[in-house]
Amino acid sequence: MFTGDRSGDILYRVLHRTGFASQPVSASRGDGLVLRDAYITAAAHCAPPGNRPAPEEIRNCRPFLERELALLPNIKVAVALGKIAFDSYLDVLKAGGAIASRAAFVFGHNRRFQTAPGYPLLISSYHPSQQNTSTGKLTETMLADVFRAARTAARKATGTV
Numbered sequence: 001m002f003t004g005d006r007s008g009d010i011l012y013r014v015l016h017r018t019g020f021a022s023q024p025v026s027a028s029r030g031d032g033l034v035l036r037d038a039y040i041t042a043a044a045h046c047a048p049p050g051n052r053p054a055p056e057e058i059r060n061c062r063p064f065l066e067r068e069l070a071l072l073p074n075i076k077v078a079v080a081l082g083k084i085a086f087d088s089y090l091d092v093l094k095a096g097g098a099i100a101s102r103a104a105f106v107f108g109h110n111r112r113f114q115t116a117p118g119y120p121l122l123i124s125s126y127h128p129s130q131q132n133t134s135t136g137k138l139t140e141t142m143l144a145d146v147f148r149a150a151r152t153a154a155r156k157a158t159g160t161v
Contacts, residue, residue, distance in 0.1 A: 001040040003028065006130040010140055011081075014128075018147040037154065039075075041068050043088035051129070058088060066092055075120045076157035077150045082127030083107045089122065090115075109138070110146050112153075121153045 002008030003026040015021035015038065022034040044053035044061045053061075069075070069092060080086035090102045098116040099105075105113050105122070113122040125146045126138040133139070 001042055002026070002128075003031075003033070007128045010133050010138075010143060011128045014140060014143045014147055017144055018151055020147060020151070037151075039068075039072060041065060043085050053084065058084065062088065062092070065089075066096075076154040077123060078120045079123045079125060079146060079150050081125050082129070083124075085127070086122075086124045093119065109142060110149065112149065121157070123150055123153070 002011050008026055012021055012026045012033065013024045015035070016024035020036055020038040022036065023032060025031070026033040042061075043065055044057045045064060046053065046057055046061070065088060078089060080089050086105075086107045087102075090099065090105055093099045093115055094102060098119050105115075107124050109124065109126045111124045113124070115122050123146055125143065126132050128138060128143060131137075
């Protein structure tokens with residue numbers, strides 16, 4: 001995910017700076033990048049026209065997201081890159097009964113939410129899209145702040161602070 005994509009340029013630099021990636025660039029599947037204490041997935045596993053997935057594409061991919069999350073029981077922090085990811089993650093939690101309503105969860109950059117006891121802390125972030133980074137809506141420093149917060153929260157959750 002994000003490999004060879006302009007969004008990945010800033011994302012992998014930040015993941016490397018914050019200790020989650022072995023190198024600051026990912027250009028192809030076999031380029032040697034290794035994620036540490038991190039897993040990347042998406043609400044939609046396709047590259048739709050205009051990079052904007054339609055609601056039906058998100059619905060079609062939701063079972064994949066649900067299965068991935070079920071296979072990762074030790075998640076301490078979930079970082080949602082963009083509102084689509086944020087909404088999709090909350091939809092999965094609501095459907096699974098972890099939250100009763102999404103009303104208390106308002107998307108914004110570097111906002112933190114304790115969703116439910118026993119569930120990961122949720123941190124929302126603007127998506128590292130070329131549009132967001134070229135306009136300054138999201139800077140590398142802003143994104144690094146999100147992943148530093150995620151690192152700190154994960155350490156606290158595991159008692160390694």
